[in-house]
Amino acid sequence: VTAETLLFFVALLQGGSIVVLIAVLLANRWLRRRRRDRVAPRRMVLDEAIKGWALGDVGPELVVRGLEALPRSDAVEAMLAWSVRLTGERWRALAEALELRPWTTRLRGAVRSRTWWRRLEAARFLSVAATGADAGVIERLLKDPHPAVRIAIAVALEQFATPRLVNIVLDRLPDMVGPVQAHYAAVLRGQHAVTVPLLTERLGLVYDPGLPRIVEFSGRMGDARLREPITALATHRDAEVRVQVARALGDYPHARTVTVLRTLCTDSAWEVRAQAVRSLGRIGDAATLADLRSRLADAEWWVRLRAALALTRLGAAGRDALLLAETGAQPDARYVSRLILGLSPQALSEFAA
Amino acid sequence: VNAFIHGFDAAVVVYFVFLNSFYALLLILALPEIWEQSLLAEDEDLVRLQEVGAPPPISILVPAYNESATIKASVTAILTLDYRHYEVIVVNDGSSDDTMGRLEDAFDLYEIPSTYPETLSTSPIRALYRSRTRPRLLVIDKENGGKADSLNAAINASRWPLVIAVDADTLIEPDAMLRLTRPFSLGLRIAAVGGTVRVANGSVIKDGRVVEPRVAPRFLPGIQVVEYLRSFLYGRLGWNRLGGNMIISGAFGLFRKDHLLEIGGYRTDSVVEDFDVVVRLHRYMLDRRLPYSITFVPDPVAWTEVPETLAVLGRQRERWHRGLILTMWKYRHMMLRPRYKRIGLLGFPFFTFGEMLAPLVEVMGYLVTVLGLWWGFINVSFALLFLLVALGYGMILSIWGILLEEVGFRRYRRAGDLVRLLCYAALENFGYRQCTVWFRLKAFWSAIRARKTWGRMTRTGFAAAGTGTTS
Numbered sequence: 165v166t167a168e169t170l171l172f173f174v175a176l177l178q179g180g181s182i183v184v185l186i187a188v189l190l191a192n193r194w195l196r197r198r199r200r201d202r203v204a205p206r207r208m209v210l211d212e213a214i215k216g217w218a219l220g221d222v223g224p225e226l227v228v229r230g231l232e233a234l235p236r237s238d239a240v241e242a243m244l245a246w247s248v249r250l251t252g253e254r255w256r257a258l259a260e261a262l263e264l265r266p267w268t269t270r271l272r273g274a275v276r277s278r279t280w281w282r283r284l285e286a287a288r289f290l291s292v293a294a295t296g297a298d299a300g301v302i303e304r305l306l307k308d309p310h311p312a313v314r315i316a317i318a319v320a321l322e323q324f325a326t327p328r329l330v331n332i333v334l335d336r337l338p339d340m341v342g343p344v345q346a347h348y349a350a351v352l353r354g355q356h357a358v359t360v361p362l363l364t365e366r367l368g369l370v371y372d373p374g375l376p377r378i379v380e381f382s383g384r385m386g387d388a389r390l391r392e393p394i395t396a397l398a399t400h401r402d403a404e405v406r407v408q409v410a411r412a413l414g415d416y417p418h419a420r421t422v423t424v425l426r427t428l429c430t431d432s433a434w435e436v437r438a439q440a441v442r443s444l445g446r447i448g449d450a451a452t453l454a455d456l457r458s459r460l461a462d463a464e465w466w467v468r469l470r471a472a473l474a475l476t477r478l479g480a481a482g483r484d485a486l487l488l489a490e491t492g493a494q495p496d497a498r499y500v501s502r503l504i505l506g507l508s509p510q511a512l513s514e515f516a517a
Numbered sequence: 518v519n520a521f522i523h524g525f526d527a528a529v530v531v532y533f534v535f536l537n538s539f540y541a542l543l544l545i546l547a548l549p550e551i552w553e554q555s556l557l558a559e560d561e562d563l564v565r566l567q568e569v570g571a572p573p574p575i576s577i578l579v580p581a582y583n584e585s586a587t588i589k590a591s592v593t594a595i596l597t598l599d600y601r602h603y604e605v606i607v608v609n610d611g612s613s614d615d616t617m618g619r620l621e622d623a624f625d626l627y628e629i630p631s632t633y634p635e636t637l638s639t640s641p642i643r644a645l646y647r648s649r650t651r652p653r654l655l656v657i658d659k660e661n662g663g664k665a666d667s668l669n670a671a672i673n674a675s676r677w678p679l680v681i682a683v684d685a686d687t688l689i690e691p692d693a694m695l696r697l698t699r700p701f702s703l704g705l706r707i708a709a710v711g712g713t714v715r716v717a718n719g720s721v722i723k724d725g726r727v728v729e730p731r732v733a734p735r736f737l738p739g740i741q742v743v744e745y746l747r748s749f750l751y752g753r754l755g756w757n758r759l760g761g762n763m764i765i766s767g768a769f770g771l772f773r774k775d776h777l778l779e780i781g782g783y784r785t786d787s788v789v790e791d792f793d794v795v796v797r798l799h800r801y802m803l804d805r806r807l808p809y810s811i812t813f814v815p816d817p818v819a820w821t822e823v824p825e826t827l828a829v830l831g832r833q834r835e836r837w838h839r840g841l842i843l844t845m846w847k848y849r850h851m852m853l854r855p856r857y858k859r860i861g862l863l864g865f866p867f868f869t870f871g872e873m874l875a876p877l878v879e880v881m882g883y884l885v886t887v888l889g890l891w892w893g894f895i896n897v898s899f900a901l902l903f904l905l906v907a908l909g910y911g912m913i914l915s916i917w918g919i920l921l922e923e924v925g926f927r928r929y930r931r932a933g934d935l936v937r938l939l940c941y942a943a944l945e946n947f948g949y950r951q952c953t954v955w956f957r958l959k960a961f962w963s964a965i966r967a968r969k970t971w972g973r974m975t976r977t978g979f980a981a982a983g984t985g986t987t988s
Contacts, residue, residue: 178909311703346571
């Protein structure tokens with residue numbers, strides 16, 4: 165075979181490939197349109213059935229039939245969309261009606277799939293249609309290696325937060341980034357009865373390397389019963405734990421909290437001091453005025469800024485303190501006070517967020 | 518002479534085969550990647566994360582130099598994004614036009630004192646402004662120091678842990694931020710993430726939003742639609758799989774601020790600060806053996822106005838290629854070093870030999886083939902067949918990019934747009950490609966002369982009189 169012949173065949177192959185690619189492009193358009201034309205009317209029927217069922221005009225069978233008429237992915241999508249609007253007993257009745265249908269059995273079986281997108285589809289479905297019998301499946305999905313699957317199934321905890329399942333979440337906290345942690349906290353906030361005792365127990369494990377994340381998570385939960393165990397960690401030797409304690413306590417206005425935060429205002433780590441003054445600002449106790457004023461002269465810029473911002477939240481007394489510092493002898497305090505006093509209320513609220 | 522010409526031709530063929538095989542590899546790798554990404558893109562959990570306020574807060578940095586034509590529309594679009602926690606920092610980089618005046622009029626600005634330490638050194642700041650109507654907005658008016666300098670000034674003023682650099686001539690889709698933060702929300706160890714930049718020319722734009730994407734009917738911007746699709750939808754997706762994404766578009770790239778500060782921010786002496794910062798980020802993370810990834814997510818979209826004249830296009834492409842040459846040269850110590858893993862062993866060789874030297878090889882190929890034909894050393898039919906195969910390959914890559922767009926996202930819904938895309942994919946190889954080769958070739962000369970100019974970009978603005986379109 166000469167080079168020229170080879171090139172000729174390559175050119176032919178390329179021509180063929182171009183024709184195939186264009187054919188795929190056109191076929192893709194046609195198939196999509198066909199699918200849309202087929203699915204859209206069925207979706208409308210389903211939406212009408214769900215509306216009727218929500219009003220009590222029809223039974224759940226009609227909704228189940230509507231879901232079965234859709235392709236599986238569209239049915240799951242429709243359920244996710246409606247689950248936001250319809251909750252409680254009525255939705256649970258639908259989940260039970262769906263439990264033994266062949267397509268939902270197949271979806272539940274997909275939690276063992278080797279492909280993550282099948283597991284994700286199962287997780288999405290179970291997040292809104294799990295029943296009491298699904299605890300084992302939920303546990304498996306909470307431990308799934310793919311993060312999207314774990315995030316999807318988290319919503320199921322709103323209904324089925326058992327100590328075992330919540331412990332799986334808490335075990336994973338050190339590896340979770342802020343947004344995912346916030347998502348779990350939002351989901352578990354309605355499950356205090358299960359979550360708070362488990363968190364209290366973990367807050368007592370002072371040598372646990374994952375303690376900072378536990379404290380952070382406890383802060384997000386905002387349950388008054390967690391205040392005391394969080395406060396007890398204010399003298400922890402790990403600065404990161406103290407940072408999280410100082411931050412979390414801002415959500416727990418209490419005389420004891422204020423005392424602890426005042427101590428943390430003089431912590432050796434500036435990150436702790438910055439969080440402590442921020443939290444004092446959030447609590448807004450006039451008795452802390454002197455502590456905040458003294459932090460205006462802190463060695464660290466961020467602590468000074470946070471202290472000045474905190475003072476703006478103490479009303480006229482805080483403003484007077486800033487005005488005094490603006491003309492005072494301490495240059496750092498003078499500068500930061502001038503900065504903050506120059507901000508509009510709008511900008512202040514932005515900064516204080 | 519005969520031996521030389523044949524030898525050179527053989528070398529060009531080998532180069533051609535290697536390069537195109539690598540492109541084919543990227544193309545194949547892009548398939549599972551786009552499949553996974555489009556599945557995640559449809560994920561309703563993103564919306565749920567938004568509802569509970571979980572997505573991380575972001576500072577959007579908008580450097581603006583002589584952007585009076587587009588500044589109001591683009592900042593308005595950014596200020597109305599579908600995202601809960603973000604601030605917008607616009608930096609007027611000593612514009613000589615009315616950019617600052619437009620900002621003052623549009624957003625009712627008032628001066629405020631500086632409330633942050635200058636971590637990265639920048640050109641002097643003239644003043645800082647907040648808006649009475651848009652509390653999220655902060656405007657920095659500073660002396661001219663270039664785009665990198667503006668970004669550094671904005672990083673100094675930013676409050677949030679993630680920063681995104683957005684060009685002032687870019688229109689961001691409302692849900693783009695939510696989509697762009699998906700890798701962070703999934704808990705991946707991300708150092709930076711880039712989204713897709715698409716061509717806005719020709720699309721219907723209303724209130725700073727692309728409401729109906731269209732393929733520009735004019736030849737030059739139309740061809741760039743195909744070019745951008747190809748570059749983003751299989752080039753960068755393929756690199757995701759290879760673990761070495763080296764380009765995060767400066768027009769739309771999200772970074773962890775702590776990493777940016779650790780590497781000293783953007784370099785003001787680079788003409789392609791986005792490429793430079795990503796290479797330095799790779800080097801920093803790999804030197805310290807820190808776990809990280811720099812990834813590309815295709816579904817968040819930003820729309821940009823591309824050059825409509827050859828002169829402006831030439832300046833842009835010359836600068837891009839000059840930046841590539843200078844960056845490759847500057848960080849040449851990373852080349853083929855196992856310490857730098859896939860970046861050193863795969864990314865650098867590809868960008869040096871496959872991208873940087875490509876115009877040189879192509880021009881040499883044209884020249885030697887013409888000479889060979891002239892002197893009768895090369896068979897005419899062979900030369901024509903080779904040219905046909907080379908052009909055919911380019912066409913396949915372009916159509917593949919269009920196919921990925923159709924399968925994954927399908928923004929261009931009109932049949933006419935699809936036809937246009939296919940026509941441009943075919944026409945791109947006749948004239949346009951040779952022009953870009955010439956522009957890139959000129960970059961070698963300017964790189965040797967160490968020019969640091971950017972070249973002027975002429976913008977028509979996103980709302981051309983009365984029509985609401987860019988063309």
